[in-house]
Amino acid sequence: MANVIRLLRWSDTGDFGPPEAFASDKTVPNYAVLSHTWEDGQEVTFNDLVEGTGTGKTGYHKIRLCAQQAQRDGLQYFWMDTCCIDKSNPAELQKAINSMFRWYKNAKTCYVYLQDVSIMKRKASDSTEHTWEPAFRQSRWFRRGWTLQELLAPTSVQFFSKEWKKLGDKQSLVQQIHEATGIPNAALQGIPMVRFSEKERFSWIQSRETRIEEDKAYALLGIFDVEMPLCYKEGYPSAFKRLQEEISKLNTCLQDLLSTDPRNDKKRIEDTKGGLLLDSYRWILENPEFQRWRDSQRNRLLWMKGDPGKGKTMLLCGIINELSKSVANTALLSYFFCQATDSRINNATAVLRGLIYLLVYQQPSLVVHVRKKYDRAGNTLFEDANAWVALSEIFVDIVQDPSLKSLCLIIDALDECVTDLPKLLDFIVQTSSTSSRIKWIISSRNWPDIEERLERAGDKARLSLELNAKSVSAAVHFYIKHKVSQLAQEKKYNNQTKDAVLRYLYTNANDTFLWVALVCQNLTQMSRFNVVKKLEAFPPGLDSLYNRMIHRINNSDDAKLCRRILATVAVVYRPVTLEELTSLVEELDDMAEETDSVQEAVNLCGSLLTMRDGIIYFVHQSAKDFLLKEAFDMIFPFRSELVHYTVFSRSLTAMSDALRRDIFELGALGYPVEQIEQPKSNPLAALQYSCIHWIDHLCEYIFNSLTYDGSILISGGVVDKFMRKKYLYWLEAVSLCGSMSKGVVSMSRLEALIQRAATSSTMEVVRDACRYIMYHKSAIERSSLQAYGALLFSPTCSVIRTLFKDEEPKGIVIKPALQDRWSNCLQTLEGHNASVSSVAFSHDSTRLASAGECLQTVNAGKAPYRLSFDSSGNYLHTDSGVISVNAQSTTTPAAINSETRSVQYQGIALDAASTWITYNSENLLRMPSEYRPSCSAVSGDTIAVGVGNGRVWMCEVQNSML
Ligand SMILES: Nc1ncnc2c1ncn2[C@@H]1O[C@H](COP(=O)(O)OP(=O)(O)OP(=O)(O)O)[C@@H](O)[C@H]1O
Numbered sequence: 001m002a003n004v005i006r007l008l009r010w011s012d013t014g015d016f017g018p019p020e021a022f023a024s025d026k027t028v029p030n031y032a033v034l035s036h037t038w039e040d041g042q043e044v045t046f047n048d049l050v051e052g053t054g055t056g057k058t059g060y061h062k063i064r065l066c067a068q069q070a071q072r073d074g075l076q077y078f079w080m081d082t083c084c085i086d087k088s089n090p091a092e093l094q095k096a097i098n099s100m101f102r103w104y105k106n107a108k109t110c111y112v113y114l115q116d117v118s119i120m121k122r123k124a125s126d127s128t129e130h131t132w133e134p135a136f137r138q139s140r141w142f143r144r145g146w147t148l149q150e151l152l153a154p155t156s157v158q159f160f161s162k163e164w165k166k167l168g169d170k171q172s173l174v175q176q177i178h179e180a181t182g183i184p185n186a187a188l189q190g191i192p193m194v195r196f197s198e199k200e201r202f203s204w205i206q207s208r209e210t211r212i213e214e215d216k217a218y219a220l221l222g223i224f225d226v227e228m229p230l231c232y233k234e235g236y237p238s239a240f241k242r243l244q245e246e247i248s249k250l251n252t253c254l255q256d257l258l259s260t261d262p263r264n265d266k267k268r269i270e271d272t273k274g275g276l277l278l279d280s281y282r283w284i285l286e287n288p289e290f291q292r293w294r295d296s297q298r299n300r301l302l303w304m305k306g307d308p309g310k311g312k313t314m315l316l317c318g319i320i321n322e323l324s325k326s327v328a329n330t331a332l333l334s335y336f337f338c339q340a341t342d343s344r345i346n347n348a349t350a351v352l353r354g355l356i357y358l359l360v361y362q363q364p365s366l367v368v369h370v371r372k373k374y375d376r377a378g379n380t381l382f383e384d385a386n387a388w389v390a391l392s393e394i395f396v397d398i399v400q401d402p403s404l405k406s407l408c409l410i411i412d413a414l415d416e417c418v419t420d421l422p423k424l425l426d427f428i429v430q431t432s433s434t435s436s437r438i439k440w441i442i443s444s445r446n447w448p449d450i451e452e453r454l455e456r457a458g459d460k461a462r463l464s465l466e467l468n469a470k471s472v473s474a475a476v477h478f479y480i481k482h483k484v485s486q487l488a489q490e491k492k493y494n495n496q497t498k499d500a501v502l503r504y505l506y507t508n509a510n511d512t513f514l515w516v517a518l519v520c521q522n523l524t525q526m527s528r529f530n531v532v533k534k535l536e537a538f539p540p541g542l543d544s545l546y547n548r549m550i551h552r553i554n555n556s557d558d559a560k561l562c563r564r565i566l567a568t569v570a571v572v573y574r575p576v577t578l579e580e581l582t583s584l585v586e587e588l589d590d591m592a593e594e595t596d597s598v599q600e601a602v603n604l605c606g607s608l609l610t611m612r613d614g615i616i617y618f619v620h621q622s623a624k625d626f627l628l629k630e631a632f633d634m635i636f637p638f639r640s641e642l643v644h645y646t647v648f649s650r651s652l653t654a655m656s657d658a659l660r661r662d663i664f665e666l667g668a669l670g671y672p673v674e675q676i677e678q679p680k681s682n683p684l685a686a687l688q689y690s691c692i693h694w695i696d697h698l699c700e701y702i703f704n705s706l707t708y709d710g711s712i713l714i715s716g717g718v719v720d721k722f723m724r725k726k727y728l729y730w731l732e733a734v735s736l737c738g739s740m741s742k743g744v745v746s747m748s749r750l751e752a753l754i755q756r757a758a759t760s761s762t763m764e765v766v767r768d769a770c771r772y773i774m775y776h777k778s779a780i781e782r783s784s785l786q787a788y789g790a791l792l793f794s795p796t797c798s799v800i801r802t803l804f805k806d807e808e809p810k811g812i813v814i815k816p817a818l819q820d821r822w823s824n825c826l827q828t829l830e831g832h833n834a835s836v837s838s839v840a841f842s843h844d845s846t847r848l849a850s851a852g853e854c855l856q857t858v859n860a861g862k863a864p865y866r867l868s869f870d871s872s873g874n875y876l877h878t879d880s881g882v883i884s885v886n887a888q889s890t891t892t893p894a895a896i897n898s899e900t901r902s903v904q905y906q907g908i909a910l911d912a913a914s915t916w917i918t919y920n921s922e923n924l925l926r927m928p929s930e931y932r933p934s935c936s937a938v939s940g941d942t943i944a945v946g947v948g949n950g951r952v953w954m955c956e957v958q959n960s961m962l
Pocket residue numbers: 273274275276277278280281306307308309310311312313314315318413444445479513514517620621622
């Protein structure tokens with residue numbers, strides 16, 4: 001059923017008919033809610049109101065009190081949990097309980113009726129206290145389970161005594177409530193629940209009671225922003241466990257959504273650029289275009305444009321700071337900084353992902369729109385070819401969320417969005433034209449194709465920095481003054497020198513911040529005696545300045561080294577660390593052990609590169625652009641694909657030299673990746689980039705080279721050798737880098753490349769390696785050493801299995817019997833840990849439901865044998881009832897029950913979720929889903945496993961060899 005809220009309407013007569021239903025995704029009128037404690041048999045029910053009964057119950061009085069107060073507060077509608085839910089309808093009850101937190105949150109105000117607190121009671125001994133305060137602190141309202149969310153969710157909570165006299169509200173009584181409940185003041189003052197640790201939130205309900213034991217878990221659903229089906233009679237432990245599972249699914253979803261936190265990007269940008277100067281951006285607040293955008297309802301898109309280095313990024317940082325203060329109560333603010341040099345943040349999908357992440361962070365209830373898709377697709381949702389479609393749909397759903405205030409969305413440097421910029425621009429234009437809730441500010445350089453696409457937006461404003469030259473010029477002057485004061489202090493300039501520098505910068509800056517920043521950076525490296533003489537050496541204009549820098553580099557003793565470093569930094573797919581750079585540039589080999597020397601070498605590249613936290617960046621995108629356009633021949637004398645070749649070839653060599661089995665010396669085959677602490681001297685530190693991107697550089701070289709002779713991919717060539725000797729060590733390393741998905745994509749790229757070019761024997765290895773990574777991805781992703789355990793579950797004739805025979809786990813003397821070839825099955829959908837009794841496709845074939853024992857968690861009572869989707873695809877009909885597919889995930893993850901895990905099993909066994917073979921309770925081998933047991937038996941150190949498909953396989957371990 002649709003999500004419906006039923007509201008009572010105030011009436012003159014003092015009688016009430018049945019509540020009116022409103023679809024809660026449509027406009028719901030403003031309403032109040034009543035919070036109270038229940039009296040057995042005396043509460044008015046939904047049925048009472050439908051049938052006109054219940055007027056004699058004492059609960060009727062509460063309805064009237066609430067109605068009168070709502071009327072006094074100008075609210076026509078109000079809601080009460082006793083009579084606004086049709087509890088005879090289980091589906092409605094399920095929905096209502098899962099929506100309750102939101103209903104309380106969306107209420108204009110919540111009246112708390114404290115029937116055990118009277119203002120008539122005798123005076124308290126402490127004369128500074130109100131007479132009713134001791135009773136207030138003792139009230140049973142603070143000891144009930146459901147009232148926790150009724151206290152926390154609404155913004156306005158007003159407390160009334162038994163005589164319906166107002167005692168105060170959540171703000172004025174914050175201290176007393178804190179003393180009565182132990183809940184921190186910040187939580188009472190509206191800080192989102194997600195800011196408090198899970199442990200702390202659980203503690204708030206600990207000493208509270210509920211009539212039904214399961215409610216102690218269900219009453220926390222909203223507080224943790226999760227939904228789940230209710231199964232009264234399942235018992236508290238089961239309800240609590242399911243709640244924890246839902247919380248863990250939510251956390252995984254948020255972690256997967258996060259690819260970059262735009263707040264960190266903003267901080268990094270400000271830090272790298274030397275801090276944000278208020279006086280250099282304040283002018284924007286007085287600018288008429290900006291004010292029109294800010295104050296008018298119609299003006300929903302502001303485009304700030306300007307040439308390189310005019311200060312757009314810093315301006316937006318300033319605007320974000322100002323808006324986050326001024327719109328805090330009226331709108332959510334989300335933003336994103338594109339950067340072409342960083343593949344994490346240079347594409348349209350990443351922009352939407354970052355914007356959505358910040359929105360969900362601020363209003364966690366919005367995560368429901370992400371989970372509608374995520375629960376079905378998992379983390380591929382954000383990464384596969386359809387990610388843009390999925391994310392834009394999620395975004396549109398979020399914008400339409402009824403609980404949402406307005407949105408201010410800011411994107412910086414659209415010109416640095418290198419993938420799918422047109423899609424992003426169209427999306428901005430469309431949403432700004434169709435939704436009155438959104439306001440956009442975007443910035444970019446003066447690019448005609450951006451201009452052309454934005455033309456289609458309805459009411460838009462354009463703010464050109466060139467046309468606001470007066471303001472920009474004044475801002476640059478502030479900046480110059482600030483920078484020169486810093487310089488003068490640091491380098492101990494006398495007044496004459498300081499004045500000369502100021503004059504030179506004022507005259508030549510040409511309203512370009514970046515030019516000033518670069519010159520000042522150069523001046524820091526110059527002794528004060530030379531400054532005045534050498535000022536003329538900094539020509540006005542950015543390109544002239546870059547030209548001069550390049551010229552200097554070219555004439556230095558280290559020209560070759562600098563050119564190599566610049567060329568490498570210009571072609572890598574993400575900024576690299578010093579260690580990574582060392583492994584990619586041959587000329588740095590001699591310095592491999594000395595980070596300081598490598599850093600010095602990077603410093604030699606003039607002011608074109610900068611370092612932060614050991615990572616090398618271009619000082620500015622315009623510096624990279626200049627190199628690639630104006631100085632291309634200088635840094636790539638033999639075309640850029642040769643640099644790709646060098647990066648590929650150096651990567652392969654470095655990996656071949658360093659990769660080995662168990663590089664982190666973990667020992668246990670089942671060691672979970674998330675528990676690994678990076679070793680102090682990390683043998684992968686210099687190799688991470690190579691492990692992840694070597695195939696990308698190979699492809700780039702082969703696709704673009706005019707002279708490639710095919711030798712790289714031939715049998716016995718470098719790739720062939722690497723695959724035959726190092727493939728499994730590489731898989732282990734990729735898992736340790738947390739990049740298994742990228743590993744799968746890279747192997748598919750290599751397979752496609754090889755199909756065009758390679759000899760049949762190399763093709764055989766690469767094809768087999770592709771099957772291997774796809775089939776065993778989940779196992780290796782969880783435990784890096786399963787790269788070797790997986791050999792036992794690979795076909796006996798698998799090329800990789802044969803090549804790496806010596807790497808099979810020692811001590812397993814009887815191995816699962818396997819077919820000799822890979823089956824046609826490319827991948828198995830996981831989730832069940834027992835036999836599957838039924839599967840069904842939805843009508844549009846986009847969903848596949850499967851049922852087995854795990855559906856029992858939805859209170860099916862027994863495993864359903866029949867399944868079918870309704871025509872909408874949103875409901876699943878089973879033997880035991882109808883399940884809303886959007887409301888919960890129908891699969892139960894193979895969650896490992898920590899209690900069961902703590903039992904120590906001697907010798908060979910299975911883990912609680914039946915996904916691992918364990919030895920002395922330690923994970924040993926992760927079974928692919930086809931090998932998981934429907935039954936098993938242990939004899940000595942042998943385990944026999946019966947599988948649903950009628951097969952039985954065995955595994956024996958020899959303890960002494962493990
Ligand atoms: N308000 C400010 N406070 C401090 N520094 C600033 C400010 N505005 C500009 N700068 C300096 O000027 C440099 C260039 O500014 P910014 O990166 O914002 O330019 P941009 O217009 O975004 O350039 P591009 O379009 O090439 O990316 C910054 O690196 C910073 O050093």
